[in-house]
Each structure stands twice: as C-alpha cells, then as structure tokens.
Amino acid sequence: MTVLDFSTTLGNAWFASPVFTASGCASSGRELAQFFPLHEIGAVVTKSIMNKARAGRAAPRMAETASGMLNSIGLQGPGIDSFIANDIPYLLEQKARIIVSIAGESIEEYAVLARKLRSVAGISALEVNISCPNVENRGLVFACDLDASRRVIDGVRRATGGEIPIIAKLSPDVTDVTAIAQGVVDAGADALALINTVLGMVINLDTMRPHLGGKTGGLSGPAIKPIAIRAVFQVHEKLPHVPILGMGGISNGGDALEMILAGASGVSIGTASFGNPTALMSIQSELKELLVAKGFSSLREAVGFAHRNQESESQ
Amino acid sequence: MTVLDFSTTLGNAWFASPVFTASGCASSGRELAQFFPLHEIGAVVTKSIMNKARAGRAAPRMAETASGMLNSIGLQGPGIDSFIANDIPYLLEQKARIIVSIAGESIEEYAVLARKLRSVAGISALEVNISCPNVENRGLVFACDLDASRRVIDGVRRATGGEIPIIAKLSPDVTDVTAIAQGVVDAGADALALINTVLGMVINLDTMRPHLGGKTGGLSGPAIKPIAIRAVFQVHEKLPHVPILGMGGISNGGDALEMILAGASGVSIGTASFGNPTALMSIQSELKELLVAKGFSSLREAVGFAHRNQESESQ
Amino acid sequence: MMAEINRNATQINATIVGNKRVGQYHQLIINIGEISNVCKPGNFVAINVGGETSKMILRRAFAISRVSNNSTFGGTMELIVAPFGQGSRWLCSQSEGAVLDIVVPLGNAFGIPTTPVAVLLVGGGYGSAPLFGLAEVLNARGCRVDMLLGASTAGKIYAPMEGKRSVNSLRIFTEDGSMGQLGRVTDPIATLIEDLNIAVIYSCGPMAMLAAISEITQGTDVVHQCAVEESMACGIGICMTCVLPVADELGAVSMLRSCIEGPVMDGANVLWKRVGKVI
Amino acid sequence: MMAEINRNATQINATIVGNKRVGQYHQLIINIGEISNVCKPGNFVAINVGGETSKMILRRAFAISRVSNNSTFGGTMELIVAPFGQGSRWLCSQSEGAVLDIVVPLGNAFGIPTTPVAVLLVGGGYGSAPLFGLAEVLNARGCRVDMLLGASTAGKIYAPMEGKRSVNSLRIFTEDGSMGQLGRVTDPIATLIEDLNIAVIYSCGPMAMLAAISEITQGTDVVHQCAVEESMACGIGICMTCVLPVADELGAVSMLRSCIEGPVMDGANVLWKRVGKVI
C-alpha cells in the first residue's frame, strides 16, 4: 500500500491535512468540537472578525435555494479583542491549527486587525476577507476593485511584517478574477482563497419582496461548485506558483479532488457542514482514499493536475 | 373572476404572453412543435445565429451539475442565410411570434446580421447576444467590456434604423451588470435580456482533466436562479423604465413570478425545457393562476412589484 | 458553559418505526436507542431530507414531542410534522423502516421550576407537540399544569388522548370555531394568570403567538419560557442564521443563536418588535 | 423530413410493472399503453430521475429493449438499465407501481433491409438490449440473423433466453473469460463477414466498439448501422449537446444531433477519430 503524503503548505505554513473549515461556517470551532476533534483536520478557519463587536444583519438571514443557500449574516461577531481573549485560547487548547479570517470596512481597519494578531502566538495564517463594503468608497466591495484589494493586502503585509502567511480571499463577482489575484499577489499575498459566495437574491412569494433582511445574500453550496472550479482553474493557470485554498460547494471527497486537480493546495468546507456536521471528517477520508486510488503518492502531485494532464489526452 | 391582462411589451413589440423560449434552448422551434403549438407561447427566441455556418465546439458539450448544467456548444448553426431561408418561414407558418438572436465575432458581423434581418417580415424583435468572444480584441467577451458592448448595440441600431426593437442580452460574469446595462441602453437598446449563463467548469474525475471539450462552459438551470433574480433586481432598480426579459433557472410558475416581481416584463425558459418539453406550457398556466391568486389584474402591475412593495413592509 | 455547546448531540442513522396521520399532521416515531435518555423537553432534532440526490442541502428542525426509553424498539422519539413544504412533505412520505440521517438532541431545554408552582402551557398548531412531554415532567415535580391549545382549524390541533392525562385542564381554541372555542389561544391568558396564580408560562407556536404572550406577561412576575422557531441553516451554532435580538440583564441587546441559546428563550428578553430588523 | 422531428413523441406518466435484477442490470417493464405500437427497434425513451426534489435536472436516455403490445398490462416496454451513476441507480431502485415521467418514443430506428440478407448483430454490455427486439423484426423479414455479445465480465452480458429464439447463432465474449470466449466481441467480425456473407451489421454498445466495427467495415460493402450513445441534455433536438461529426455523401462534415438524427447512424459516415475534437 502506498504511503500517502497528505500534507500541504500555504506560504510558509505547513498543515498535516489539506481539509479546512471555511470562514463563517464553523463559527470559532467550539460548536463543531462535539462532532470531531478539531486537531484532526487541516485547520480551523475562523469566522471573519472585525475590530469592533458587530450585530450583523436583520433576519431572515438565510434562504435555501436549489442545491444551495443564500446567507446574509453581515459579519456578526464579538470584535477582535474578545476573539483574541476567548476564542484563540480555546482553539490552542484543542491543539487545532488556526487560520484567522479578518474583515474591515476600511483599509486601516484591516491593518489594525493584522497588528493585533501579529503578536498572538499559535496562528498559522491570516485569511483576509476582502468581500466587504468599503465605507470610504461608496460601499464598493474591496474585492471588486483591483486597487482597493491591493491596498488592503499591502496594509496587512506591512502590519504583519511578513511573519504570518497572508491568504487573500477573493470574490467571484468580478469580470476577471485573475486580474484581482495578480494584483493581491503583487501586493504581498502569499496565497489565495477562492471563492467567496456569489451575490444572489430570493423573492419571497408570500410577502412579494426580497426574502432576506439584507435583500441580497451570498450564494453557497453545490450550486456554485462549477463557478468555484472555474475560478480556481483560471487563477492557477495564470499564477501556477501561488498556493490556492479552494472552496465553493465541496461536499464529498470527489468534489475536493476536483478542486485540487483544478489547482487548489487545500480546500475549505463551508455549507456542507450545515447539512452534515461531520462533513469535514468524511471528506478528509474520502479524499485520502481517492488520491491513493488514483495512484498519487502525495497531495502535492495532484495539485493542478488537470492542467498538466491536458496535453497527454489521447483522443 | 378577474380577467387577467397577460400581455407584455418589449420596446414597441407586443406579446400576448410573457413566457418565451430562451435562445439556444429551443433550436429554431421545430423540435418543440410536437409538444405544444408554438403560437401559444409569447415568442420563440431562436438560437443565436452568426453570419456563416458554424460547427461549434468539440464534445463532450455538456455536464450535469447540482441543480444545473454546463454547456459548451460554441454557437453551432447554419448561418444567417440558411436561417432566413428555412427557419423563419417555418415559424411564420406556425403563426409563432419570433425573436431572432444574433451573435458575432466582430462589431461589423453584428451589423451585417442586423442589416440582413431588417428586411425580413414577421420578426418581432432582435436579441443581441453579446456574450461572444471578440476576435478583434484578444477574444475578450463583448458583454464583459462596457465599450465593446455599447459599440455592438450602436452598430445594430444603425443597421436596423430603429425599426425592430433591440434586446441586448447581458452576461452576469461582470463586476457591475448595471453599468453594462446602462451602457447598452444609452447606445440604443430598447430592452435587456438577462442573464446569460455563468462561466463554470467541471473536472472529470476519470480523465482528471476538464470534462467539456471547450474546457469551460456556461452554467444554467435552477442553480443560478438566485444570481439571475439578483441581476434583474439590480438592473430594474437602476433602470426602472427599461423592459427586461428575465431568465436563469426558471422551471415553474413561482420562479417566473419571482422574476417578474424582481423587475422582468417577460421570462425566457431555457434549461427547464430539456428536463420537461412541455415546461413552457405549464409555466405559462401556473404563472397566470398565481397572478390571479395574488390579486393582480395585469401582468404589468406585477412587474417590479418587489421594489414598490419595500416601503409598505409592516415589520 | 461554552464547552457544553451541542453536548450529547450525535449524528446517527435512525429508523422510522411509526408514521401515522393525525389530523393534518404526521406522527413519526423514530428509533434513537439510548439517546432517548439524554433528550429533554424543548430539545429538537435536525433531519436530512430528500435522500442522496436531493437538491435540499439543509436539515429540517423538529421539536421532539416525547421520548420513550423502554418501548419495544429501544428508545424512541416522537415528532409531530406538518407536511408544509418540500422537506416536511418528503419526511411525511417516508414509510416505516426508512432510515433517516439525524442529529439529536439539539438546543436547550425548558427550565423546570424547583418548587411545585402553577404553570400554563400554551401551544399553537404543532407547537403543542413538545408540551405534552413537558407536562409529564412538570407533573412529576408536583406542578399544577393547565394547557391551552390553538390553531386556525380543527385539523391543526394536536392533542393526543394520553397527553391529557398529565394536565389539569385543557382548553382548545380555533379561529374558525371548528373545534373547542372560537377565538385565539391568547385570549384567556390574562384571566388565567390571575385565576390560577400562574408562575410560569411555557409556550411553543408561531412567533406572533409568542410575542403576544410576552406582551401579556410584560411587567408581571410571570416567567415566560417560549420555544422560538427561526429558520435554521445548521442547527448546531456554526452559521449565525437563526439569530434573534435578545436583551441581557443590563439591557444590552445581542443577536443570539436560537439553535444553541434556544430554542427555549425567556420571552421577556426577546425584542419581538425588532425581530427581522437590524439592531 | 424536418416536420417529422419527434413525431409520435409523447410525455406521459407511466407505471413500472416489473423490476427484476438480471446479472448486473435491472430489467424494467413499463406500461406505456398504446404508444408501444409506434416504438421501433432503435428508439429510446427519456426518463425524469430523482423525483420532485431531485438535484438532477436532466432526463436519462435508455434504449427500448423490446415492446409488447398485448401484455396483461396493455402495451409495455422493456429497458435494461445498468445502475451506473446517481440517476440510473435511482431508477433501478424504483419499485413496481412507481410512476415515471417519460418521453417516448425518441430518436430514429434501425433501417430494415427490404430483401432477406444475412445480418450480424453486435452488442456490447447493455447495448445488446435493443438487438433482441431488432432480431425479431429482421427474422420476420426472412433475414439470417447472427449475434455477437461482449462485455468485460459475465455479469455484464445481457442475453435473455427468449431472445435467442430469433437468432441463428449467438456467441458471447468476455474480457475476463468468465462467460463464453475470452476476448473482444470485435475479434471474429472480419471472418464472419466473409463466412456468412454479411450485408448489414447492426451494433449497439460503447463508442470504442462502434468505432472498431466501422474500421473493419471500412472499404467493404457491408453497411454498418450503429446506435451511438453521446451524452444528451434534452433528447429532443433543442440543446445541441449530443452532436457527432458526420460526413455527408459529398464529404462535407457536420455536427449531427444524435438524439434526432440518431441514435442510429451510418457507421461509415461518422468521423470516429474526430469525436471529441473541434471539426
């Protein structure tokens, strides 16, 4: 039997497994600990945290759609200080690997968050969620604006001094995701996370108005998997040396492998955990089995294989 | 019982029903005629036609995805001359209302097509599919480029001399669909069709390479409905006086109503006809019943109702 | 407290051992083995619906109506399901022998008074389901238990024969008068609080009913423990979709997850008027 | 011709009256009433899979194996289904009495020689299904019918007892030798053409098998009528996903829809090497 090297790296961070939670889909980890030991997965990516505590959007905050769901949480959270005081110690106690997701309303807020986290021990990487409205620029989402995206990452880079790998999380709601990817990598991102949710809406046929309190919401789940695979494929094609944390609709080992073949070095599991609290465990073991069955001796060999395999097509 | 006015208009074209086929999902009509009389629906929107005959992309051309499908047809078709000679007369004979969808690889090709169609009797409107690669500009899709989109519509407008309503069909794969919408309306579009398919990819786990012959494909079906509703809502909010032909994942009367409440004056049914050849008939009758049940006396009253209804929310 | 989130919750494959129509509802009996020992009145279960090829990716939540620890099947739980939309209709169509993927028990439980006091149980529609199991527990504690059930019409009243044994009185209200008294279940509450010297009201039903009861108990000493029903994506506290605005003792309002800090909440603390608004 | 596209095709709710495992396949018998009268060997049926809440939005195509016009159920059709992926597994799991949403008959039919000639029928895996019904028709025309069936292993050979009655000889090949002869079904074809003076080969099975037969018949007078199997989104000619590169008499190549200009095609005209390539 082949011994499979299942480990992966994002920037200079090493992980024993490439299967992570997705930000906002595991809260800060505690809630899942009843279902599996948090140290058995690659890492816990925590819910995007802002500088101040935040109540989030009005209910209803979700709508189920065909093979997907819309959410409109609005980054509810306790604020960075409480997070550092309460959530990080818990995760460390569980021996979980930690990737902290940060979100801001201004370029400065991102930098403040990064500075506060720089000195916290035990954080493997920062995921920078730039799919937030930029209050300084007409609420335009950072991730939809090349220049704003670059400036956020540049600010975070300066704040961390390069000590912690920076993963820039991109939105698919752009004309050319590879241009944004290139921009944030130039600005100092060590890795990329894609995709965030796709902007969507559901009209409630009873009230005959938008169902969600926040009107629009983010579409996630199997419905968006083809969009995520495409985005990862395109970005890996353009930037083959930049590690990608792939996500969007992954719910079984086959989906995870598809994402890895497209170019992801790791995968985040979001919505699948809602339908199945042990999804991370089953995806992890199915992915291992599939890699072995396909004859790979390491995860690394499989990363981006769909690109390399293109010329060798026989018919 | 209320007498429902089910008619709609797009520019100066009037239709007895707001339920149309979607371009590329009804071929040129003949194939569906076995399942229902073509004159009973709002209009047949024909498969996008180019100037010359075209073989299209390599197989496999489709992949089923969760609540959706990817297609990569590559605009296979007989070319405009054969289309005018063979397909239009057939549709006229069936007493079907006809919307001809045109596609080009250059701004000039669109104008040529429009000129050829200008003199053909019995065409209710032109749908201009600008989701095509612009061979004169690095294959950049027209619909993803504000300036190219405007120039296509401007050229078509000049060629038709304003005699036939022009419906510009937009892609959702852009950062701001309302900006493209505004641009094409300024350039002379009388109405908008949205959305075209969303760019996606599936990796085949057997071959471990992109499943489709054309690698990427267009995602359609219920999976994308929330994206379509959002796009229609956004565009109607910005341009309330521009009629919209809404499409994307509509498979029952409730879906059609949702689209209309979001701002569409008519709906196109694409992928649903693949799974159900009589989908147009059932959607049409369900929509009628729903409008009556909701107390509308005309379709027109329901168009964009989700916007007007927002202030009146009680709690 | 935090370390106890989802304590006891287990994901299991559980077999349906009974499915019976009761009025407009289905009474489902599901074999959950020893887990029945840790289920408390107020807890709920989250069920996968639609099978392997389903487009419905989220679980559906159902209040546990009752558990039985020594039935012929080992431990079982009972659910009362309204065939409302696609997921619940699918569930109601499952036959005996069908295996469900469930997560159970979830959520907190109704608080039980430490001294025998007079309590009123108010149920709307299938909201009566968990109240009968609760009544047994309260009864065993020596409480005087009175119950009010309401619904739009007779077929939506769920009031099983055996359930009535644990209650002192049971009054039924329907909006169309087709069963019990014509009117709303909330109509007699104010009077009953006075007459019976009610210390605690336990309620379960539509949000509007819970809000109405909170209005009645406002400013009184009556404790109002209500089981809320917000739409839930995960049921285990990881998605933040199921939140309600709740005030703490100091009046600070936060959006609490009704799946783990509920479904049972103190009605006096929920800001009913701000449900569905940005806080 | 164009006016005849999908002629006879009807969308109906049809009841399963039989579902039996045969080797690795399921034999389904479906009641289609009078429609059985217009089904011809080569036609296929498109079936909705997964039910109301399914994430599978496209129909699945299955060759009609045989029809029976005066069975006890009225007209029925038989399908041989391999439980391969989600859709076909769902179909195989449906019990007698289940109602399917089907569109039938679709596609063209095998051409039948006007004079009694010697024909060879070649089936791969479940591809043998439509060949038995075809054999009966050919037999009735006075043709000499010989048959070759192949598969990777014995469980994938479908060769019903009654089917053998209409054929002169039946030889079976398996790649693992677990049934019949060890080898490929295409191995003996060249010799048989000579020995039996074959005029037409009818084939149904994997694309590679069809291509191999076309290579054998290339340059000979033997007509090769093959039933192709491209993945189909609609089955009725409206989506253009199921195309194959096919040459006409003048050598001009076009992408023909295998659902309406097939599934039966002239193997000599299909550009097998260009399947899956841009033409």
Ligand SMILES: Cc1cc2nc3c(=O)[nH]c(=O)nc-3n(C[C@H](O)[C@H](O)[C@H](O)COP(=O)(O)OP(=O)(O)OC[C@H]3O[C@@H](n4cnc5c(N)ncnc54)[C@H](O)[C@@H]3O)c2cc1C
């Ligand atoms: C804590 C809790 C306890 C519940 N107990 C019961 C019970 O005992 N019996 C019972 O019949 N139902 C109960 N429900 C409601 C039950 O979950 C919904 O009836 C069911 O989810 C409806 O789903 P559907 O698929 O049939 O409808 P759909 O309309 O197809 O559902 C679409 C989505 O909306 C959500 N949704 C729809 N209605 C409700 C609702 N009333 N509450 C919350 N989410 C909803 C669904 O979960 C789903 O995600 C409970 C809900 C919660 C949160």
Ligand SMILES: Cc1cc2nc3c(=O)[nH]c(=O)nc-3n(C[C@H](O)[C@H](O)[C@H](O)COP(=O)(O)OP(=O)(O)OC[C@H]3O[C@@H](n4cnc5c(N)ncnc54)[C@H](O)[C@@H]3O)c2cc1C
């Ligand atoms: C004209 C025709 C006749 C057929 N006759 C038979 C038959 O008699 N018996 C039988 O078992 N199968 C037959 N098939 C294949 C049958 O349609 C597929 O087995 C079935 O679609 C597999 O679907 P699935 O959902 O199980 O697999 P999945 O892998 O889940 O299917 C995913 C998608 O790929 C398509 N697909 C997968 N395999 C095939 C295939 N081999 N050919 C075409 N599309 C495919 C499906 O239609 C679906 O859209 C036929 C196909 C065609 C086109």
Ligand SMILES: Cc1cc2nc3c(=O)[nH]c(=O)nc-3n(C[C@H](O)[C@H](O)[C@H](O)COP(=O)(O)O)c2cc1C
């Ligand atoms: C309820 C919910 C909350 C989310 N919150 C965040 C968040 O706080 N920060 C973030 O970067 N992404 C957030 N996401 C996006 C996910 O991390 C992920 O990118 C997306 O859902 C696609 O993956 P999935 O289909 O596996 O869920 C959220 C998604 C959901 C469904």
Ligand SMILES: Cc1cc2nc3c(=O)[nH]c(=O)nc-3n(C[C@H](O)[C@H](O)[C@H](O)COP(=O)(O)O)c2cc1C
């Ligand atoms: C197989 C297929 C072919 C299509 N061809 C065209 C086309 O030629 N021109 C065009 O404008 N849109 C084309 N479309 C897009 C549809 O018209 C429609 O915009 C899209 O599929 C979303 O609607 P739906 O979800 O109802 O299918 C095609 C879609 C499909 C699935």
Ligand code: FES
């Ligand atoms: S339902 Fe997910 S947090 Fe409550």
Ligand code: FES
């Ligand atoms: S399957 Fe749609 S055209 Fe053939």
